[in-house]
Amino acid sequence: MKNLKWRAILVAAILLVGIVYLVPTFTPTLPPGWIGILPKDKIHLGLDLQGGMHLVLEVEANKAVENTVDRLAEELKERLREARVAFSKVARGKKYDIEVLMPDAQQQANLREIADKNFPVLKMAGSETTPEGMMVQLVMVETEVDHIRKLAIAQALETIRNRIDQFGVSEPDIRPEGEDRIMVQLPGIKDPQRALALIGKTALLEFKLVDEGVTPPETKEAKVPAGDKVYPMKHLDRTTGRTVESQIVLQDKTLMTGEYITDAKVSLDSQYNAPYVSLEFDPQGARIFERVTAANVKKRMAIVLDGAVYSAPVIQEKISGGRASITGSFSMEEARDLAIVLRAGALPAPVKILEQRTVGPALGQDSISKGILASLIGGLLVIAFMVVYYKFAGLVADFALAFNVLLVLSGMAAFGATLTLPGIAGIALIIGMAVDANVLIYERIREELRLGKTPKAALDAGYDKATLTIIDANVTTLIAAVVLFQFGTGPIRGFAVTLTIGLVANLFTAIVVTRVIFDYLMIQRHIKTLSI
């Protein structure tokens, strides 16, 4: 008797907890008095139900290392020049090495000294005599290569996160995947194209000098002077209103990059009402900018974004105060997005899109309604069948079934799990399987009744013998669900989660809950016969 009371209390308690966890999902706001006490977690809807975009990006960390080596090569060049060490070429070699071409072996010791003192991450790999002179190879140490890679991936993650935060998507999900991949989920996004452009943009801002004396070559193969490079330039012709593409020759050396930007804002040009982006630098950047502009007054400075020149104004005077502006042929949206990426920072390395899925909101809505409809129809059929086949016992089983589904849904809300379309199918499956457990018990009870046992004895025997089999059966499907969770992604994971919660809840509802109801009727109410 006491046993029954405790079990009944347990069942009631779990029922209550289940309902409580489910409330937030179904009511938009909680009444004021309850907010502190009730949990707030709702069931999350997967992308296939909400609509949205799913991306898997790969950070080309190797590029980050190459960029760093390039930068080191530039610095090495400067140091060699300062120390008046003769060389004919300093450039990145095949992988993560720098090749220094010297006229002869004499200055090699000086080179070594400079390298050791100023470039601890480089080490001498060897030297060989070539027809052009002495070629010395400096290699970046392995630990540094690893370090740059890891840093690049972490930075890329942060930068993308910043950009998406500023873009304004509700509940974005950005997380690393594996060693060098980033997964991005943007539920309910209305303009996937724009988001994609925002995420993938490297956004490397560089300030370079225009080489005024040189005109862009007519053909691609024509050469430009050493230290110069041809860049494409976009230019809005105000009279025709069309964007014109031209070419411009710049000095390849980068005077300053966008890493010193602290803020970027969109403003409107008073003359043409055209949007432009105004930049603010940090103190170090302001100093560098002042120095650069002071040294190049009356020359043209090009503002290069991701390898394309946006504008190349003439430096009228030295600019202190750390401000600059980028004018160009922007639409308001382009200017806003540009401000976002400049604020969030440049990606340390380019990102490649490995996987992309977009689900339109129409399909999402359709999937939800169809999935729920199918589950409801299936559920009703099962419920009706159970009552017809097992009479009152069938009704008890149906109650356990409803309880089971309730527990699955509230379990998902409690764990913050995501409901996907396969997940809805999982719930439908659980409906079918929950019945299985009851069928096992009831068939056993019917057998025992046929053997001539009293209803109470048949009930006990039925539950006893069937329990182990039920556990077995649920465990095997559970194994499959766990494996699916481990190896699956996205929607499949949702399926595995709903299946797992459902199976565990099933053990409780099929065995404990139904038993409590029967025991209550047999013991408390002294019902003599079993309607089964």
Add this chain to the structure above:
Amino acid sequence: MELIRPDINVNFVAFRYKAFLISGFFILLGLAAFVWRGGLNLGVDFAGGTLIQVKFNKATNPEEIRGALKDLISQGAIQQVGASSDQEYLIRTDLNTPELQNLSQTVEEKLTAAYGEGNATVLRAEMVGPKVGHDLRQKALYAIYYAVLFISIYISGRFEFKWGISAVMVAVLIVGVYLLEALGINVTAVIIGALLVTLILCWVLKLPYAMGSLLSLIHDVLITAGIFILLDKEFTLEVLAALLTLIGFSLNDTIVVFDRIRETLRKGRNQNFHDVINASVNQTLSRTILTSGTVVMVVLCLFLFGGTVIHDFSFALLIGLISGTYSTIFVASPILIFFEDFHKKRPVRKRASSSS
């Protein structure tokens, strides 16, 4: 109300050879289809490529659509999906473009131009790069393998109480697979090899229950996969999930019968094994049919009313469930008989020679 008479006594055991023939026929059919079609029709998840699902408000067919898209999708497959009334089509190409948004927009524009304003909408678009596709293929194979492995341990333990031996067997297999993989051998070959080794070990180590369940599982997977190949349906991640689920589910049924067999065997010593099997299967028949029946009922609803996205998933489950029920009744238990018969022959011979 009772669908199956309580005193039913169908002689399933006698039917076993015919049952094997039927199963064998379907499995061979699947294999033939595999050879004919040149392998599984892997979805974009596994093979890489681009998939665009479009809904039309007018009736159309793949040829018309291809005509409307002309140069855009030159070498792609266009398939109708879902119910005929939905008029939804899957356009699939091997193009691996990072410009997916552009592609799907262009497709919508071209189709709108051909079919009229608002008559063609892109519901979803997916692009999977080759690297991701390859990774997923690996993962899928391992998932199947591990599922089968863990289930083997569980069955061996529960039914033979030979936890020790089965754990050792599993350990050996895991190490073996790891080593072979490190040697760079094709993962598919390794996994198939491992499965065969598991089966042989079950025979040698005298684990008939494990072997019976494993074989009935493999039977279900082969039949379901075979039908998919035959109908040229796409094998996607969802279909794999359906396969794994029905593995778990088919095992349910098999366990119930095995449980009953064990229970009956415990009752007395001098029982004809054939009679025991028959009795157990008959006694559990009601429950087997009922359970499968209710789940099939629910999955059928999903198949008919659940919409296009989940269509193939429910189809795979449907076939798997039916096959699973069949394998429980006609495959799993007869395997036990074969095992018993085979191992009984030796002692009989011994006794005959010693008595003379």
